[in-house]
Amino acid sequence: NAGVIQTPRHKVTGKGQEATLWCEPISGHSAVFWYRQTIVQGLEFLTYFRNQAPIDDSGMPKERFSAQMPNQSHSTLKIQSTQPQDSAVYLCASSLLGGDEQYFGPGTRLTVL
């Protein structure tokens, strides 16, 4: 079991550029979550998929952020026109359908210069 895989581990973008973050959930897990971690705000929920369908995106900023899950083996978080305040560690987690334990990946550290 490789765990949740997130790529890249580190990404540096210039202000205004686009960033795409990838997540591969644990095989057999039907729920995928995205969180953002910063020193000031801590861990914040962004969005959640179940069986590839978006269920709850209440934490997603209304502009520039989007997430997709085109198949059961990966999800992407895309940030358009990145801003310095988007700098954070973006965490992906997966769980079994109906399961309570969320298994977290190591995160992608995004730095926007």
Add this chain to the structure above:
Amino acid sequence: AQSVTQPDARVTVSEGASLQLRCKYSYSATPYLFWYVQYPRQGLQMLLKYYSGDPVVQGVNGFEAEFSKSDSSFHLRKASVHWSDSAVYFCASRTGNTRKLIFGLGTTLQVQP
């Protein structure tokens, strides 16, 4: 709105000493409660969870937590800490009708030899 508060940003204890990390939740009903641990350069891992029943729940590596409805608390305890317990500990909650986790800001535990 649902919230989780961890009043201690940093706790330092000596190896072999007992430990209590504090967590307070705010929600009108009893939420589902969790403790997660984040070791350096690793993803978050769940230590234990509470839904209902016996207010003292056992977790991995000798950790336990006690739920108190009257105090709106879910404190984490360990009888004797080891240097390898040094990490960041997060208390989290969710309500019954959603899978998204609400996290506290975390408590950094440093175990001194």
